[in-house]
Amino acid sequence: MKIYDSSARAKVDFEPLEPGKVRMYVCGPTVYDQIHIGNARTFLAFDVIRRWLVASGYEVTFVQNLTDVDDKIIRRAQEQGRTAEEVAGECSEAFIEQMRRFNVIDPDIRPRATKEIGPMIGMIKGLVEGGHAYAADNGDVYFSVRSDARYGHVSGRDVDSLLAGARIEAGELKRDPLDFALWKAAKPGEPTWDSPWGPGRPGWHSECAAMVHRYLGTPIDIHGGGSDLAFPHHENEAAQAECCWGGDFANHWMHTGMLLIEGEKMSKSLGNFFTLKEVLDKHSAAALRLLMLQTHYRSPLDFSFERLQGAESSLSRIATAVENLRWAAGHVPQGAEPGAQLAAGLVAATERASAAFEEAMNDDFNTAEALAAYFALVSEANQYLERCEGAADPEAATACAASILGAFAILGIELPVRQSDLPLALVGVAQGLVGYGGDDVDEAAQAILDARAQARAAKDWGRADAIRDELTALGLLIEDTAQGTRIRRA
RNA sequence: GGCGACGUCGCCAAGUGGUAAGGCAGAGGCCUGCAAAGCCUUUACCCCCAGUUCGAAUCUGGGCGUCGCCUCCA
Numbered sequence: 001m002k003i004y005d006s007s008a009r010a011k012v013d014f015e016p017l018e019p020g021k022v023r024m025y026v027c028g029p030t031v032y033d034q035i036h037i038g039n040a041r042t043f044l045a046f047d048v049i050r051r052w053l054v055a056s057g058y059e060v061t062f063v064q065n066l067t068d069v070d071d072k073i074i075r076r077a078q079e080q081g082r083t084a085e086e087v088a089g090e091c092s093e094a095f096i097e098q099m100r101r102f103n104v105i106d107p108d109i110r111p112r113a114t115k116e117i118g119p120m121i122g123m124i125k126g127l128v129e130g131g132h133a134y135a136a137d138n139g140d141v142y143f144s145v146r147s148d149a150r151y152g153h154v155s156g157r158d159v160d161s162l163l164a165g166a167r168i169e170a171g172e173l174k175r176d177p178l179d180f181a182l183w184k185a186a187k188p189g190e191p192t193w194d195s196p197w198g199p200g201r202p203g204w205h206s207e208c209a210a211m212v213h214r215y216l217g218t219p220i221d222i223h224g225g226g227s228d229l230a231f232p233h234h235e236n237e238a239a240q241a242e243c244c245w246g247g248d249f250a251n252h253w254m255h256t257g258m259l260l261i262e263g264e265k266m267s268k269s270l271g272n273f274f275t276l277k278e279v280l281d282k283h284s285a286a287a288l289r290l291l292m293l294q295t296h297y298r299s300p301l302d303f304s305f306e307r308l309q310g311a312e313s314s315l316s317r318i319a320t321a322v323e324n325l326r327w328a329a330g331h332v333p334q335g336a337e338p339g340a341q342l343a344a345g346l347v348a349a350t351e352r353a354s355a356a357f358e359e360a361m362n363d364d365f366n367t368a369e370a371l372a373a374y375f376a377l378v379s380e381a382n383q384y385l386e387r388c389e390g391a392a393d394p395e396a397a398t399a400c401a402a403s404i405l406g407a408f409a410i411l412g413i414e415l416p417v418r419q420s421d422l423p424l425a426l427v428g429v430a431q432g433l434v435g436y437g438g439d440d441v442d443e444a445a446q447a448i449l450d451a452r453a454q455a456r457a458a459k460d461w462g463r464a465d466a467i468r469d470e471l472t473a474l475g476l477l478i479e480d481t482a483q484g485t486r487i488r489r490a
Numbered sequence: 491g492g493c494g495a496c497g498u499c500g501c502c503a504a505g506u507g508g509u510a511a512g513g514c515a516g517a518g519g520c521c522u523g524c525a526a527a528g529c530c531u532u533u534a535c536c537c538c539c540a541g542u543u544c545g546a547a548u549c550u551g552g553g554c555g556u557c558g559c560c561u562c563c564a
Contacts, residue, residue, distance in 0.1 A: 009494090029564075042564035072562070155559080161492055162560070169561095204562090226564030227495095233563090257495090258558065267563055294503065294513065300496080300557065307502060310514035317513090320527065360504090368504050372512035379512095379529095386521095386529050461523055468525080479526050490526095 001056065001362045003222075004298060006230065007154050007253040011364055016221050017251055022053050022060045024222040025212050025250075027229055028110070030067040030204075031091035032076045036273040037288070037303060038259035038266040040102060042226045044289060045256045045297035045365075047104040048411055049224075052361050055410050063215045064107040065208060066092050068114050069201055074190055084191050088114070098276045103285045103412045109215050113207040117193045120202045120210040123244050124182045124195075132243040136173035139185030139198040143205075145178040148239045154253060155231035180236055182206045205236035212249070213241060223250035227298075228265075230255050257300045266303070279308070286413045287311040293367040293411055314375075318404065319415040321378045323488065324481075325401040328385055328392035331483040336391035343393030346384045350400045353377035357407050367411060374407050390482035418489040422476070426487075429470055449485055452478065 001014045016022045026046045029035050043064075053060050068088035077084040092112070100106070113120075124141055127133035132147045145151050145159065152159050159178065168174050172181075183206070186192040186199040193201060202210075212220060218241055225234060234253065241249035258265045261272045279288060291311040295301045332338065356373035360366040381400050385392060408415050422441050430436035430444035434451040438444070448467060455463035468478045477490045 027564075030562090035564080039564045045564095070562090155493090157493065157560080224564095228559070228563055231493095231559060232561090256564070258564080260557075263557070265558070265563090269563070290513090291502090296504080298495090299503090302502075304501085307514075310502075313515090314513055317527095324527070366504075368513095369511075372504065375512050382528055385527095456523075459523070465524075477526065480522070481527075 002364050003252060003254065004364045005252045006227070006255045007156070007250075009156060012252070014252070016058065017219065020057070020059055022058045022222065023063075023216040023220040024050065024053075024060065024224065025063045025065075025208070025216060025220055026107075026223075027208055027225040027233070028064040028066050029095055030070045030072055031088045031095055032070070032072040033091060033268070034275040034277050035095055035098065036266060036268065036275050037279055038226075038273065040098075040276040040288075041259045041292050041301060042224075042256040043099060043104055044102065044292055044412075046224050046254075048293065048297075048367060049222075049254070049365050050105065051410055051412060052365060056362075061109075061216065062105075062107045063109045063111065063211070065211050066095070066110060066112045067204060067207060068092060068112050069191055070204060078189065085114075094277070098280065101280050101285060102276060103289065103414065105412075111211045111215060113202065113211070114191075116207065116211055116214065117202065119214045120206050121183075121193075121195050123210045123213070123240065124202075124206060126244045127182065127240060130243060132240075133182055134175065135183075135197045138171075138173055139183075139200055140173060140181055141183035141197050142174050142179040143182050143236065143240060143243075144176065145180070145239065146176055148243050150242060151239050152235065154235045154238045157231060157235070180205060180232065182240070205233055206240060208233075209237040209240045209244075209249070212237070213245060218245055219248040219251050221250075222252050222254055224254040224256070227255040227257060255298070257296075257298050260300050260302045261304075263302065274303075283308050283312065284315070284416065286315055286416065289411065289413050290315055290371070293413075294371060296364075296366060296368055298364075315413075315416055318374070318378050318408070319417045321381050322401045322404055322415060322417050324385055325381055325392075325397040325404075327481070327486060327488075328388070328390075328483055329394040329397040329401070331486075332391055332394060333483065338391045338393035338396075339388060340393075342384060342388055343396040346381065346393070346396045346400055349377055349380040349384075350396075350403045354403055354407070361410075370407070371411075374404060377404060385482075392483075422487060423474060425474055426471075426476075429474065433467060433470060445487055449478075449487070453485065 002011045003014045004011050029039055050060055050062050073084050073088050077087045124133060133141055133143050135141045162178060168177050181203040183195060183197055183200050184203055191201060192199040238249040260266060264272060266273045287308055291308050292301060353373045353376060357370045360369035405415060422445055424441060426441050427439055427444045430447050434447050436444050436447045452464050452467045471478055475490050476487050479486055
């Protein structure tokens with residue numbers, strides 16, 4: 001398996017530090033609002049990466065934090081006249097709910113920054129004692145970037161070139177413009193915790209470093225996040241961890257491309273965002289996942305509702321193919337002899353798709369190419385159903401359908417395969433339509449189909465269509481296929 | 491200004507040396523009583539220029555354009 005290590009700026013062979021086990025950490029959201037679909041894109045990418053690692057036989061420990069203390073939360077709370085704790089708690093629950101709706105698997109451990117203050121203080125203390133950090137007169141504690149010879153290796157920057165953009169904000173007491181806050185002295189109205197430097201709260205970069213160390217131990221195999229976190233967040237996390245505990249912080253860094261709206265980065269500060277909730281209120285999680293996974297995770301992804309609609313169409317096509325395969329497998333006409341050569345072709349196509357899928361996923365999680373392999377299989381399956389003239393090989397068709405479902409399941413995409421069971425209301429319709437007297441749904445369906453078949457045989461198209469219209473009103477379709485007529489959910 | 495990425499069919503997008511996957515949309519046709527589902531056909535000199543090479547979308551140089559990071563951001 002190859003992965004792209006954004007710190008090494010190259011695809012590398014992935015070997016876990018401990019054979020068979022993968023420890024990964026992905027920076028979670030700052031909980032001050034609903035997350036937007038840009039955030040969701042990153043979490044989706046790592047969800048799929050995790051699923052593939054698991055499918056490949058690795059034992060994965062996945063940790064994702066919740067940043068529940070931060071300037072933005074405090075500001076939002078003040079705006080709404082509530083406590084920061086209330087805002088963070090509510091947004092945390094909303095985040096978890098939306099991620100589950102998006103079919104993202106819960107992390108194994110989801111630490112909250114506010115519950116990890118002790119370990120953070122411990123780490124900062126270690127840095128101060130080691131000469132990598134210093135307390136200012138106002139109670140702030142800063143990390144001394146110049147004390148870290150490796151600073152810059154995560155994001156590929158050179159310390160001197162960073163100077164141009166660095167500055168000291170009013171009220172900060174840094175010795176060097178490059179330094180960053182590990183601990184922020186308390187200001188009025190803010191949540192605070194006691195520390196050796198007085199009351200205050202941790203800086204963002206310190207939270208993740210401490211949580212990674214506590215729950216996974218350093219170095220970890222994979223540290224992930226959006227590409228906008230590479231600098232300064234990840235750089236600063238790594239600097240602290242490496243100066244505090246020595247060695248590497250993360251063996252590999254992985255960064256996702258940004259989600260764009262009309263060519264521009266979606267972000268709350270630009271105001272051009274859609275929340276995950278509002279998108280999932282209108283579209284399926286499967287469609288949004290498909291849309292996103294049709295672009296490689298490292299590339300920028302241009303989002304639009306037109307594309308999302310297109311993804312819905314794609315899903316429907318694939319789901320229909322699965323339904324058709326299953327239907328054909330279960331409805332081979334009496335005495336029909338499935339063509340062995342055609343069936344062998346379908347089996348071979350299924351194996352080809354499966355192998356291509358695996359190869360693409362192993363090449364830095366190339367979901368776009370992996371999906372293409374299965375779109376190709378759908379096309380071959382449809383051709384098979386066309387050519388087998390009603391006599392499908394049940395085994396080959398079933399295996400093909402299972403392979404398609406399985407591949408999409410690995411990507412966390414639940415295909416909208418319509419249920420084959422028919423609604424009870426069919427009995428009532430049969431009573432009204434053909435005077436059916438029993439109470440069995442399948443019998444009722446058969447009675448309706450028989451009546452329609454009679455009407456069609458008599459070329460009474462009006463009656464045949466009236467019967468179909470009755471079922472359409474129930475959300476059912478009558479379709480005439482090579483294997484016969486069927487009723488299914490629309 | 492510094493660093494990085496990208497520019498492939500109407501839209502999206504894979505493909506990093508051997509004459510261009512796939513999805514969506516459009517057009518025509520087939521099947522069908524009509525539908526539905528599906529099948530077939532159909533549109534790419536891979537931003538421009540120059541170079542390396544037997545051969546480049548893929549490598550090198552230049553140009554034009556777009557985006558990201560450098561400040562909170564997934």
